[in-house]
Amino acid sequence: MTPLYWEEIEIGGRRELGTYRFSEEEIVRFARKYDPQPFHVDPEAAKQSIFGGLIASGWHTAAIWMKLAIAERARSGGASPLLRAGVSPGYEDMRWLKPVRPGMTLRYASTTVGKVELKSRSDVAILLTRNEAHDAATGELVFAFTGKGLVQRRPR
């Protein structure tokens, strides 16, 4: 299957991106470098926090979405809407709904929700995706955001 151009991508398409288990070691390593709040880096101090224990940085949860999206794109056999994407102008409406604790496994998915043309250029256009991560054990929604990817348009 040839990778899809922006014109060929259908709104409503949903792709399972896979699962990821968050270990305490990784949660602490990410947070020490990028988000050193006590409830992200110090298991003892975290017990005294409102979260009652160590939790992952929300940005760590987001970075794992990217990791899984790239992996899924590589194995999709041309079906991923992101095969002609790679650069993004940002995100919207990111929500950290439930704490992500050591040992939790999240199940990530991505749904195409919109397509936006650019006034400034005709070679690429924006694809909007709503991305979610659910707790694999309970099914609860833990994390969500709207992603924006620049996708190649069909050459004219």
Next chain:
Amino acid sequence: MEQAMTTPLHFEDFTLGRTFAGGPYAVTKEEIVEFAREFDPQPHHLDEEAAKTSLLGGLAASGWHTCAMTMRMFADGVIAKAAARGGIGSPEGRWMKPVRPGDVLRMEAEVIATKASESKPFGFVTFACKVFNQREQVATIQMTPIVATRSGA
């Protein structure tokens, strides 16, 4: 810009327009590649030659890496001074300029909205975190709400 304070800042201290500084954050090629290998392994974040022909026109940090770097500047510049109890997300992030090896970033975090909880002893404070590079270009803007304890709570 605010100086470090000894008493933690509470919800009431975060008045509209109050601005905090963060950074500097020196961006290295090693860190860009290390982050990308783990979280965003695409050629324009990993390989200088391949990046030249990409939309970014050269090696640049993953957008998620810029979020993480912004978080670090925000944690050190704002959260460390505040009676803060975590985040809830981010309504918007705009990645406007590529962040490249050798860039030195700084952050200005301005209070743009506040909302006290009606029933709980805290409030929500939203910051617009503008990240500038050494050429004084705005590289990214990130909206960051925090939950701050009310004074006396």
